[in-house]
Amino acid sequence: MLILTRRPGESLHVGDNIKITILAVQGKQIKIGLDVPDDIPVYREEVYRRVLEQNRMALQSSDQDLIAVTKLWEKNKNG
Numbered sequence: 001m002l003i004l005t006r007r008p009g010e011s012l013h014v015g016d017n018i019k020i021t022i023l024a025v026q027g028k029q030i031k032i033g034l035d036v037p038d039d040i041p042v043y044r045e046e047v048y049r050r051v052l053e054q055n056r057m058a059l060q061s062s063d064q065d066l067i068a069v070t071k072l073w074e075k076n077k078n079g
Helices: 045-059 063-078
Strands: 011-014 018-026 029-035
Touching: none
Parallel strands: none
Antiparallel strands: 011 018, 018 029
16 A cells, blocks of 8 residues: 655646545545546445445356246247
8 A cells, every 4th residue: 555645735646537635634534535537436435345245246146046047038938
């Protein structure tokens, strides 16, 4: 992990397309501003973890799901 020190109003750039600006520091909270291209999603950590878990669950298929689909396909195919 890269650790940098910045003061309010100062920025840093990630690549050519992402700019992160420190807007304010209040106690233990830091407000940051992100200039990110529209095609790059930005998630809070807890939301990102939920999205990954839901995607993982959506990709899993059980044997019963496959059997049910096969039965429906056979039923539609035969009649």
